[in-house]
Amino acid sequence: MAFSYFARSSFVIGFGAIIYVTQNPQYLDTAKMLVTGKLALRGGNNMAAIHLADAVGGDLFLGFISAVAFATILAVVSGLTLSGASAVSHDIYANVIAKGRTTDEQEIKVSKIATLALGVAAVLLGIVFEKQNVAFMVGLAFAVAASSNFPVLIMSMFWKNMTTRGAVIGGLVGLISSVILIILTKSMWVDTFHMGKEAIVPFKNPAMFSMILSFICCWFFSITDNSSSAKEEREKFEDQYIRSMTGIGAEKPAKH
Known part of the structure; x- marks a missing residue:
């Protein structure tokens, strides 16, 4: 809001x-x-x-x-x-x-x-x-969050085949790719770091690419995960889905 x-x-x-x-x-x-x-x-x-x-x-x-x-x-x-x-x-x-x-x-x-x-x-x-423009920097922060956190959250909540390996790799790929692409944009590569007159990445906010890449990695590394822990995670999806939607069975907060 x-x-x-x-x-x-x-x-x-x-x-x-x-x-x-x-x-x-x-x-x-x-x-x-x-x-x-x-x-x-x-x-x-x-x-x-x-x-x-x-x-x-x-x-x-x-x-x-x-x-x-x-x-x-x-x-x-x-x-x-x-x-x-x-x-x-x-x-x-x-x-x-x-x-x-x-x-x-x-x-x-x-x-x-x-x-x-x-x-x-x-x-x-x-x-x-x-x-740098503050409003633009806020947009870049949202781009990193949209690439690293958003795909993992959405697929963990609504896709039953999501595994820990897919979440970790997908989140890391989204984080690393978004940061690298942002550094290579004109606002960073040219205006801030003064590494040349032309930007390597021609987009001001490359979140549309890094976020899609994160989704793909979450999906691919989950469906190729055949470990025993992955099977247990898939079996527990229904309980996790009910807990995330209703709060029933949620853990209590830590003391600190």
């Missing part, structure tokens, strides 16, 4: 910025425009909504929008950091590396280390992609 409102408001903000911001010289970076020959806003193109607030409502609305933007960034970053640290400590460390033989204190320690590592990585990536 929140993303639906965001997507609809982007049209209003975009057209409003075209009318009230791009036509007002006080919001334009004239020096940069003389050098590049392209339209440039003061502070970068990500300032369009902030400049629009000032143009429409003055200092009062500008202060309100700035506060909302700061609070939104803080909430999103903290939420993603917590979820990432929880995934590293509980899913990767506790279940994969330690194979369940761990304590709450160990998981909390790993979670703290993961939080620091994710924070440092986020700062470094933020510096690298400082000049």
Whole structure:
């Protein structure tokens, strides 16, 4: 629901910025425009909504929008950091590396280390992609999620022949292919990394290719999996389907 409102408001903000911001010289970076020959806003193109607030409502609305933007960034970053640290400590460390033989204190320690590592990585990536359009970067994040998570979720919930091997390989292929294709697009290869004047991948968002590839890998590596564990997983599909649709038999949350 929140993303639906965001997507609809982007049209209003975009057209409003075209009318009230791009036509007002006080919001334009004239020096940069003389050098590049392209339209440039003061502070970068990500300032369009902030400049629009000032143009429409003055200092009062500008202060309100700035506060909302700061609070939104803080909430999103903290939420993603917590979820990432929880995934590293509980899913990767506790279940994969330690194979369940761990304590709450160990998981909390790993979670703290993961939080620091994710924070440092986020700062470094933020510096690298400082000049990129925020709305476009959000679209690329959804492209990675659509390629790595979406096929696995859909096929695990609604296809009875899905196996663990198909899910793992399909998710990894979707993740790796989407990231590689995004790096090879013009916005990354040319504009961010300055590796040439022509992009290797001519599409701005290659999710339509990486997502289809992930679906194909999930299907292929599942139907070719004839292991005993795969047979057990296929037999348990009906119970899993009922649990996913109704919640009956779902596990209780972890203590931490």
